[in-house]
Amino acid sequence: MEFKQSLAQRIIIAFALMSALVAGAFAMGIVATVHVVEEKLISAGLGGDLQRMLLMDNMSEWSHRPEPDQLFYFSGGPGAFDLPKDLRHLDSGFHEVFREQLSYHAMVEIVDGRRYVLLQDQSDFEERERVLFAVVLVGFVLSLALAVFLGWVLARKVMAPVVRLARQVRHRDQLLGLAPPLAPDYATDEVGELAVAFDATLGRLRQALNRERLFTSDVSHELRTPLMVLASSCELLLENPGLDQRGRAQVERIARACGEMRELVQTFLMLARSQRDETSVAPQMTLGQVAQDLIGLWRAPVESKGLELVYNTGNPLDTRYNATLLHAVMGNLLRNALHYTDSGFIRLTLLPSGFLVEDSGVGIPEEKREAMFEPFVRGSENRGEGLGLGLSLVQRICENQGWSVSLSTMEPNGCRFHVELLLEGGEA
Known part of the structure; x- marks a missing residue:
């Protein structure tokens, strides 16, 4: 029961x-x-x-x-x-x-x-x-009446250590490496045993987080050197006057891919090295500035596929956000819309404190909507060459920055992603 x-x-x-x-x-x-x-x-x-x-x-x-x-x-x-x-x-x-x-x-x-x-x-x-x-x-x-009063008094007394333990476990500092153990603060009773179990679980969780951060940081750091080599080679090739039009288009495509990879590496580094309140040292941009950059980047690929790219500037606030992370969120949603839309439109609409990315693509079945934000989960069409990490990265960035992302369907078909950028994610 x-x-x-x-x-x-x-x-x-x-x-x-x-x-x-x-x-x-x-x-x-x-x-x-x-x-x-x-x-x-x-x-x-x-x-x-x-x-x-x-x-x-x-x-x-x-x-x-x-x-x-x-x-x-x-x-x-x-x-x-x-x-x-x-x-x-x-x-x-x-x-x-x-x-x-x-x-x-x-x-x-x-x-x-x-x-x-x-x-x-x-x-x-x-x-x-x-x-x-x-x-x-x-x-x-x-x-x-006396029983209810005594029950209330006893419940507060009995539950006080449990409530205190719950607050300590929920506190974000418990995931830090220097967080003190919980068990010494409690008697050797059932609550004390629970505190010991939490210490063991939190310890394993800290180790897993540290391993993840170290792995992400190391891999991202090591990728920067070959990406710099690729970017420099592309610049040299583009300066060659003997390069024909077809070859130049391919080199420009490689250069764009290198730029996207650099941004992705920078995003991973930022998520791995610091907490959300420590990322304020990153470049700060308004929602309109990031959207303008991405519209210029994605207009050619979208229109080359025969789709219409609609950009509604709206009336966003002048709040400034982490440019790298906001660029990654909006860019991944636009890329996802491009992969799963064969005809119709892709629309980006700016709101006072967020934005919408809508498309007329194949859509996502209701039973798979929640799972779409999990790693390595892709749509039923399995299009493109991605691994199903884009929406997972979007979800992770939003959780890190205190933003929210939601998915709903369009009529008669398509998807709508709504990202709400709370003020905690940036500074006015």
Whole structure:
């Protein structure tokens, strides 16, 4: 069974239920005791009074009168003692009799075929009984309120170390290499064992992150040298006047690929070396400036495929963002749209604090939308030469910068990527 309440709420509920069970059992015991008293003690007292009357008086003349709150009858008796109709059906023993607004306890005795009935007004008893029931009800409600209060106090006390441990684990500094261990701050109980387990898990996570950063940094760093060689060679080839038009186009294509690779390497280096608040040393550009650069870069490839590249400048804010990371996010989304669109358009729309990249391509099935941001996941068409890392890189950069990216479908077909650039990702 899945509980939606927090652990503290479950402790309070458990206390309330336990109190309701105990207090309810206690209240039912009191009610049962009252009925036992009514059935046993009162019937015994009333039966004793009836027996004394039968012993002290003869059956012809009743000189002994009942108590002021009692009524006496018998079958076949004279005058006021004659048995009323509402008492003639009663068997021998203890009964309750109700007459209009009054109620009576009745004791019936049958001697030699004659029926004797002694009634006692129970109004005072019922009043005391109502007071007792009211006290029991108030006690039940107060016990529930006290249980909820004690449960709340105990839940706060019991959950305090767990809440503190959760906050420490969630804190971003716990992923740093110099983060102190958690276990010494807790007693050697279940919470302490949980802290030890978190220390071990966080330690393995730190090692994995360090290995990833070192690998990404080393690979990116080593790639810069051959990329510089390729870029320099392309520049020298383009300066050769004997290069024909076809060869020049191929060299320019290689140069563009080198430029994209340099930007990708720079993005990886920036993500591997520092946290998001340390990337402010990178070049800063506005959303419009980055979009203008990418429109100039991608217009030729898009139009050469027979597509229409639509650019809506909108009214973006003058907020400045990390140029390298924003360039990588927008560029990967445009590249993804180009790969999966055969006809129609690719549209880039700037918003006050973000942008949209829309296309009329093949689209992405609903069951694969969430997985599209995972590494090595590609669309069903598997077009182009990519490895399925573009959208994963977009997601990673957005998480690093405090941005958000979402995917939705276009009608009748196509995709829409919405990137929201929060102010935490840059500075005004």
